[in-house]
Amino acid sequence: MKGLVIIGACIGAMGAVYAAAAGQFSSTLSAQKIVDRQEGEDPFTGFRRAHAKGICVAGVFKSNGQLAAFSQASIFEKAETEFVGRFSIGGRNPTAPDLAAGVRSLALDFRMDNGERWRTAMNINPVLAVRDPASFYEQLAATAPDPETGKPSPDRIEAFFADHPESADFREWQSRFTPSSSFATETYHSVNAFLLKGEAGRETGVRWSLVPVAPIAEATLEGQDALQKELFERLDEGPVQFRFLFHVAEAEDDLNDPSQAWPTERQQIEAGIVEIVSAEPQAQGACNGINFDPLILPAGIEPTADPILHARSSAYAVSLRRRALETLLEQTK
Amino acid sequence: MTPVRLPLSMRLIHWTTAALVLSLIGLGLAMTDSLANWRIAGIQLHKLAGLCVLVLTVVRLSLRAREPLPELPAHVSRLQQRVAGLVQVMIYLLLVAIPLSGWAMQGAAGNPVKVFGALTLPQIAPESLVLYGALREAHGFFAISLLLLIMLHIAGALYHGLVLRDGVLRRML
Numbered sequence: 162m163k164g165l166v167i168i169g170a171c172i173g174a175m176g177a178v179y180a181a182a183a184g185q186f187s188s189t190l191s192a193q194k195i196v197d198r199q200e201g202e203d204p205f206t207g208f209r210r211a212h213a214k215g216i217c218v219a220g221v222f223k224s225n226g227q228l229a230a231f232s233q234a235s236i237f238e239k240a241e242t243e244f245v246g247r248f249s250i251g252g253r254n255p256t257a258p259d260l261a262a263g264v265r266s267l268a269l270d271f272r273m274d275n276g277e278r279w280r281t282a283m284n285i286n287p288v289l290a291v292r293d294p295a296s297f298y299e300q301l302a303a304t305a306p307d308p309e310t311g312k313p314s315p316d317r318i319e320a321f322f323a324d325h326p327e328s329a330d331f332r333e334w335q336s337r338f339t340p341s342s343s344f345a346t347e348t349y350h351s352v353n354a355f356l357l358k359g360e361a362g363r364e365t366g367v368r369w370s371l372v373p374v375a376p377i378a379e380a381t382l383e384g385q386d387a388l389q390k391e392l393f394e395r396l397d398e399g400p401v402q403f404r405f406l407f408h409v410a411e412a413e414d415d416l417n418d419p420s421q422a423w424p425t426e427r428q429q430i431e432a433g434i435v436e437i438v439s440a441e442p443q444a445q446g447a448c449n450g451i452n453f454d455p456l457i458l459p460a461g462i463e464p465t466a467d468p469i470l471h472a473r474s475s476a477y478a479v480s481l482r483r484r485a486l487e488t489l490l491e492q493t494k
Numbered sequence: 495m496t497p498v499r500l501p502l503s504m505r506l507i508h509w510t511t512a513a514l515v516l517s518l519i520g521l522g523l524a525m526t527d528s529l530a531n532w533r534i535a536g537i538q539l540h541k542l543a544g545l546c547v548l549v550l551t552v553v554r555l556s557l558r559a560r561e562p563l564p565e566l567p568a569h570v571s572r573l574q575q576r577v578a579g580l581v582q583v584m585i586y587l588l589l590v591a592i593p594l595s596g597w598a599m600q601g602a603a604g605n606p607v608k609v610f611g612a613l614t615l616p617q618i619a620p621e622s623l624v625l626y627g628a629l630r631e632a633h634g635f636f637a638i639s640l641l642l643l644i645m646l647h648i649a650g651a652l653y654h655g656l657v658l659r660d661g662v663l664r665r666m667l
Contacts, residue, residue: 163656164652164653164656164657165653165657167652167656168649168652168653168656168657171648171649171652172645172648172649175645175648176645178520179519179520179523179641182519182520182521182523182524183523183524183527184523184524184527190529191527191528191529192526192527192528192529193527195529270604275614276606276614277606277614278604278605278606294529449623450603450604450621450622450623450626451604452603454605456534457605457606460611464534466531468529468530468531471529471530471531471533471534472529474533474534475527475528475529475533476529478526479526479527481603481626482627482630484623485623485624485626485627485630486627486630486631487627488623488624488627489624489627489628489631490627492624
């Protein structure tokens with residue numbers, strides 16, 4: 162009898178330990194909770210939980226070799242590296258009108274010759290309104306549509322910003338930003354900082370951005386998919402190019418705080434030209450299966466301790482798992 | 495009763511695998527939902543330890559194929575032997591299927607599997623969202639199944655050791 166009690170206690174304790182590991186007794190913020198809040202009550206199944214609407218692109222990065230001294234990543238040698246990418250707009254709705262979105266993004270998946278991959282998901286906003294996952298979770302609630310009006314409540318957003326003084330740089334950017342008439346004429350930013358690892362352990366804190374080569378054009382856009390249509394038309398005329406700029410941190414720049422802008426006089430290194438040559442719809446497109454996890458990095462680029470960067474990686478994985486399962490179930494119907 | 499024990503090689507592999515698998519499942523459950531900065535190191539460790547389990551299991555199966563285990567004591571019924579054998583077969587299958595599904599799902603997601611820094615494992619599955627969906631769910635389901643089988647296995651082993659005291663548990667100590 163005593164033996165059976167011991168056995169029962171052992172197995173029960175083991176079950177409890179694993180339930181605890183899975184977060185069953187924990188109230189801390191998790192990737193699941195973030196994605197639950199992003200997808201809302203009625204998720205768009207099969208789609209990314211954030212930046213659901215987008216368009217696949219493909220092209221080549223032509224490195225000029227300037228960054229090779231800072232990073233051992235082979236992509237920065239003077240050579241060309243192909244990529245698959247995706248322009249997208251913020252939000253959970255895969256059929257939202259392009260022009261209504263406050264955020265535009267460009268994500269790239271570089272396929273290096275040595276088999277390595279490098280993913281980066283960049284936004285038109287150079288900084289975030291928050292610096293930690295818990296505040297981001299609050300921001301999701303503050304910016305969610307009000308059940309009564311169907312629109313975000315300006316009062317709640319105002320109150321959120323008032324509670325989060327670290328959002329000052331983001332609000333300053335928001336107040337002066339005017340969206341252009343094309344995905345091809347926006348500047349896209351890494352938002353989070355990373356560490357470049359060079360020869361002899363040389364370490365450089367950087368953020369990067371893609372700066373458009375084409376000038377901003379006055380154009381009247383119309384329609385639900387105005388930006389996608391404009392991109393197809395533009396690519397018919399020729400490639401879309403961006404300068405790949407790296408901004409070098411100085412000692413007073415906090416690498417772990419994505420809410421703070423760095424002074425504009427920081428050293429900039431142009432690593433080459435990112436050239437987009439083709440586009441295709443995301444349904445069945447080459448970019449659709451890609452999780453643009455910002456922590457898929459080649460040797461020579463390392464993550465900082467920025468908690469938002471790590472939380473992004475975790476939440477993206479949850480979004481991928483959900484939409485992958487939904488796509489699987491849809492196909493086996 | 496003369497105490498029968500399994501060969502030292504089998505016992506070592508058993509206990510090393512046990513330590514690795516129990517840690518791997520706990521780490522896997524904790525890291526998938528974590529927002530913390532240790533997650534990325536956890537994933538790296540998970541891949542490395544998972545690969546070790548796969549290698550150890552292949553070695554173990556080839557050792558077993560070469561030399562059958564010593565027979566169980568005569569008082570263990572045929573039915574009990576069958577059940578124990580079935581549980582073992584299922585555990586072995588999962589010890590192979592779980593690391594393989596983990597490795598393959600990384601390929602399906604297009605993520606290179608780097609172990610020991612520079613060494614990148616070959617991609618064993620084509621890039622596909624649907625395939626990733628299947629492999630990712632299989633990986634998690636297999637892992638929970640293995641955990642439940644291990645609990646059954648431990649309960650059985652302790653029953654022999656604490657209640658029957660018939661020398662069966664000692665075979666593996």
